Amino acid sequence: MIKLVPRGEQSSTMAYMSPVLAGLLTLFTGGIFFASLGLDPFHALGVFLIAPVSDLYGIAELCVKAAPIMLCAVGLAVAFKAQVWNIGAEGQLLMGGLVASAVALQFGEAEGFWILPCILISGMIGGGLWGLLAAWLKTRFNANEILTTIMFNYIALYLLLYFVHGALKDPDGYGFPESALFSDAATLPILLEDTRIHIGILFALFASVSIWVLMQRSFIGFQIKVLGADANAAKLAGFKHKYLVWIAMVISAALAGLAGASEVTGPIGQLIPSISPGYGYAAIIVAFLGRLNPIGILFASFLMALIYMGGELAQIELNLPLAVTALFQGMLLFYLLACDVLINFRIKLNSAAANNTATGN
Amino acid sequence: MDIDLITNILYAMVRTGTPLLIVALGEMVCEKSGVLNLGQEGMMLMGAVIGFIATLTTGSLLLGFILAILSGVIMSMLFAGIALGLNANQVATGLALTIFGTGLSAFIGADFVGQPIEGLNPYAIPFLSDIPLIGKMLFAQDLIVYLSFGLFAVIYWFFKSSRAGLTVKAVGENPHAANVIGLPVMRTRYLAVAFGGAMAGLAGGYLSLAYTPLWTENMTAGRGWIALALVVFATWRAERIILGAYLFGLASILNLVAQGLGYPVSPNLLAMMPYAATVLVLVMISSNVAKSKMHTPIWLGKPFHPGG
Numbered sequence: 002m003i004k005l006v007p008r009g010e011q012s013s014t015m016a017y018m019s020p021v022l023a024g025l026l027t028l029f030t031g032g033i034f035f036a037s038l039g040l041d042p043f044h045a046l047g048v049f050l051i052a053p054v055s056d057l058y059g060i061a062e063l064c065v066k067a068a069p070i071m072l073c074a075v076g077l078a079v080a081f082k083a084q085v086w087n088i089g090a091e092g093q094l095l096m097g098g099l100v101a102s103a104v105a106l107q108f109g110e111a112e113g114f115w116i117l118p119c120i121l122i123s124g125m126i127g128g129g130l131w132g133l134l135a136a137w138l139k140t141r142f143n144a145n146e147i148l149t150t151i152m153f154n155y156i157a158l159y160l161l162l163y164f165v166h167g168a169l170k171d172p173d174g175y176g177f178p179e180s181a182l183f184s185d186a187a188t189l190p191i192l193l194e195d196t197r198i199h200i201g202i203l204f205a206l207f208a209s210v211s212i213w214v215l216m217q218r219s220f221i222g223f224q225i226k227v228l229g230a231d232a233n234a235a236k237l238a239g240f241k242h243k244y245l246v247w248i249a250m251v252i253s254a255a256l257a258g259l260a261g262a263s264e265v266t267g268p269i270g271q272l273i274p275s276i277s278p279g280y281g282y283a284a285i286i287v288a289f290l291g292r293l294n295p296i297g298i299l300f301a302s303f304l305m306a307l308i309y310m311g312g313e314l315a316q317i318e319l320n321l322p323l324a325v326t327a328l329f330q331g332m333l334l335f336y337l338l339a340c341d342v343l344i345n346f347r348i349k350l351n352s353a354a355a356n357n358t359a360t361g362n
Numbered sequence: 363m364d365i366d367l368i369t370n371i372l373y374a375m376v377r378t379g380t381p382l383l384i385v386a387l388g389e390m391v392c393e394k395s396g397v398l399n400l401g402q403e404g405m406m407l408m409g410a411v412i413g414f415i416a417t418l419t420t421g422s423l424l425l426g427f428i429l430a431i432l433s434g435v436i437m438s439m440l441f442a443g444i445a446l447g448l449n450a451n452q453v454a455t456g457l458a459l460t461i462f463g464t465g466l467s468a469f470i471g472a473d474f475v476g477q478p479i480e481g482l483n484p485y486a487i488p489f490l491s492d493i494p495l496i497g498k499m500l501f502a503q504d505l506i507v508y509l510s511f512g513l514f515a516v517i518y519w520f521f522k523s524s525r526a527g528l529t530v531k532a533v534g535e536n537p538h539a540a541n542v543i544g545l546p547v548m549r550t551r552y553l554a555v556a557f558g559g560a561m562a563g564l565a566g567g568y569l570s571l572a573y574t575p576l577w578t579e580n581m582t583a584g585r586g587w588i589a590l591a592l593v594v595f596a597t598w599r600a601e602r603i604i605l606g607a608y609l610f611g612l613a614s615i616l617n618l619v620a621q622g623l624g625y626p627v628s629p630n631l632l633a634m635m636p637y638a639a640t641v642l643v644l645v646m647i648s649s650n651v652a653k654s655k656m657h658t659p660i661w662l663g664k665p666f667h668p669g670g
Contacts, residue, residue: 005449086453138641142649147400147453148591149644155584155637163630285457324468324579331404331462335444338455342448 005346015343020290020297022343023336024304030332040319048318049311049325059310061196065268066306069094069260069277071205073284074302075212076253078293082216083249084229089135089150090257091281092157093128097258098265099161100127102169102180102272105187105265116186121262128258129251131157136250140243146250154281165274180272189267201263205302208256209295215252216295225249257281278309279327286334305330365495367622372499374618379611380507381406381565381573385589386596386603387517388561393593394521395554396534397446398663400456402562403586404463405437409566411471414577418479427506427567434563435556437463442555446548449665460586468579481575482506506568513561518600530554534659537666547666562586584637591640595647597657606643613639 028046035045053059073090080087101124108116135153138144162178171181189199216222228235228245235242264276287305291297312326342348385402392399413430417423437459445455482504490501521527532540533550541547565585570577588610596602613636620627648654 088457138645142645143651143654144641144644144648145591145594148587148594149641151584151587152591152637152641152644156634156641159630159634159637163628163634166630167628282461286461289454322469322472324465324472327461327465328469329465331458331465334454334458335440335462338450338458339444339448341450346449 004349005342006349008345008347011344015341016292019340019343020292020301020337022340023290023333026336026340027329027333030336031329038321045315045319049315049329050307052318053307053310053314057193058196061193061198062310063303063306064198064202066309067302068201068205068267069264069280070284070287070305071298071302072201072208072260072263073253073257073281074287074291074298075205075209075295076256077284077288078253078291078295078298079212079216079225080249080253081288082229082293083225083245084232085136085139085246085249085253086147087132087135087150087250087253088147088285089132089153089281090253090260090284091277091279092150092154093131093254093257094261094264094277094281095154095157095161096131097124097128097261098272098276099157099164099261100124100258101262102183102265103164105183106169106180106272108184108187110184112184112186114186117189117266120187120266121259124262124265125255125258128261129255131258132250132254133247136247139250140246161272161276162274165272169272171271178274182271183266187266188270189263197268199263199267201260201267204259204263206299208259209299212252213295221245221248257284283309283330286330286337289334290337308333369495369498371612371615371619371622372496373502374615375608375611376499376507377503377573377611378614379607379609380503380510381568381585382589382592382610383510383604383607384506384513384565384568385562385586386592386607387513387600388558388565389589390593390596390598390600390603391517391520391530391561392554392558393662394534394598394659395530395551396537396659396661396664396666397442397551397555398452398456399438399441399445399459399555399558400453400590401437401441401459401463401586402558402589403582403584404460404467405434405559405562406463406566406569406582406586407467407580408433408437408463409563410570410581411467411474411566411577413563413567414479414570415471415474417571418474418477423482423571426571427564430567430571431560431563434559434561434566436559438555438559438562439552441559442552445665446551446555452663452665464580471577471579474577475579476576479571479575482572504572506564506572514600514604521600531659534661537661541666551666565589588636588640591644594654595643597647597654598659599657609643610636610639 032042032046036042054063073094077087077090101120104123105120131153135146135149138149139146165178165180169180171179189201192198192200224240224245227238228240260280261276265272269276283305287298287301290301308329309326312323315321315325316323385406389399389402409430412433413426416429417426441455441459444450445452484502484504486502491497529545529550532545533547537547566582569581592603592606595606616635617629617632620632
């Protein structure tokens with residue numbers, strides 16, 4: 002019989018080992034899973050995890066996918082630290098992309114270095130306001146933010162569909178639900194020729210550093226951490242609860258908005274119905290996997306981007322459905338949560354003999 | 363609006379509200395025991411895909427529904443093992459269940475998208491279904507709708523006047539006290555979670571076997587989440603869940619109403635309505651803090667470890 006014995010204090014080693022253990026278990030289960038489908042597990046895992054990044058183009062592509070995930074996840078880390086359960090990064094990303102596209106299309110063929118900043122900032126505002134709405138409903142009306150942000154994800158998606166089928170549709174696009182292609186002035190510069198890697202990855206790295214500084218070195222960061230750890234202590238210390246919830250939400254939502262704006266002005270280059278393959282949801286897993294810490298999130302984002310690419314390659318090479326990506330994502334989060342038990346508990350294996358002694362038989 | 367249109371709207375309202383009613387009743391039982399399972403969406407999707415594949419391959423609707431329920435239970439036990447057994451954060455574990463269920467169902471169902479089956483047909487009860495206006499709504503539905511009426515009645519009675527219902531409530535209100543007086547806290551919670559899973563599986567099966575007899579990826583379209591909001595809306599009371607489910611059913615079929623009235627509205631804006639309505643209702647209910655606190659199971663979402 003397995004028994005959980007409380008550790009007294011949290012094990013910090015386990016806090017860092019748990020994501021690694023979860024990754025290994027996911028890998029192992031993935032191997033079994035591939036084998037059960039009649040595939041050679043080593044070959045399949047190779048296709049899934051190594052082949053996508055075996056050349057420079059692949060590595061560049063990894064950065065392209067990691068950027069939006071990282072932007073969303075470092076933001077979510079701030080919200081989760083404050084115990085604000087923002088599940089709405091996906092919707093905030095979509096709103097960021099939608100607003101940024103609307104602005105980008107207004108500029109037409111105009112040129113100027115200021116165009117791109119305008120577009121990106123409007124994307125951040127679009128995403129930020131979408132998050133702020135949920136924060137307002139939470140602080141003013143006590144509405145559960147998990148449920149409101151999820152609903153806002155769906156509403157954002159339908160808003161995007163409404164505009165991409167309507168006002169923002171390319172009149173010369175043969176009826177396809179797509180906007181016109183953005184002009185060069187409204188497109189993010191490419192970092193490396195012949196790849197799709199654009200400066201969005203720099204935004205993500207910059208955001209990670211900024212969030213690290215904010216959380217470790219600023220009074221607001223300190224207040225957010227206290228609020229999350231002990232809401233009563235924060236109250237006693239006189240911290241403004243509503244204000245902190247708003248700050249946490251607006252930071253995470255604005256970064257998700259920036260992710261959306263970078264996607265439409267970066268690798269996509271126009272507004273289409275499917276601007277995100279669920280980056281906002283994947284970012285939730287990444288935030289947990291990275292221990293709500295910007296450095297951890299950096300690593301976790303690349304792992305998640307790799308899972309996305311592996312899923313695409315597995316579809317082509319192994320003839321597996323694309324959903325294998327989401328399957329691995331869910332599995333990873335499950336294992337992480339299960340392994341996290343080791344932070345607070347020690348596992349004790351009670352043999353039958355020990356049981357007998359304990360009960361005095 | 364003529365009477366036929368109203369009759370049809372009422373009929374569609376109940377039909378559309380039925381999956382919500384079933385999941386929400388299950389989640390309510392689960393939450394009453396103090397466990398918050400956010401994995402409804404994932405469990406519904408698994409129920410939908412497994413039920414569909416079972417019926418498609420065997421031709422038996424009964425088997426489809428049984429396996430749909432069973433897959434919901436298995437998924438819920440995955441949640442219970444991690445959230446209750448290993449004391450993990452319930453919010454995160456529930457989210458994981460939804461992400462996992464979404465992925466797994468899409469993976470399993472990839473080869474079955476769009477394949478046709480003979481779904482569960484409505485059965486009109488003689489005479490009763492001829493009653494004007496409400497006859498079709500209440501007595502010309504399919505068997506699962508009738509079953510959902512029964513489920514509602516049983517759960518209403520369960521919490522109103524059964525001893526077991528009292529145990530579930532006690533475990534949700536204060537597991538430590540319940541433990542002291544000898545109530546089986548963990549067993550009650552596992553059973554409550556399993557019941558929630560069974561209901562989610564059944565609701566998923568209803569979607570793919572009766573409501574729209576086919577399988578498409580993500581076909582639940584957020585119904586699991588709306589059901590979670592419904593439980594809050596209903597302040598953990600069955601009679602308000604049934605009301606809420608049908609109201610949301612109505613919000614989902616606004617396109618029918620709009621067509622009947624001759625309004626041309628964008629389908630995307632109409633599709634947004636149930637979600638917008640959910641937010642609106644959540645805000646209305648939650649803003650009365652004292653009242654919503656009064657009915658919330660006090661221990662909801664907090665872990666309980668018998669050893670410590």
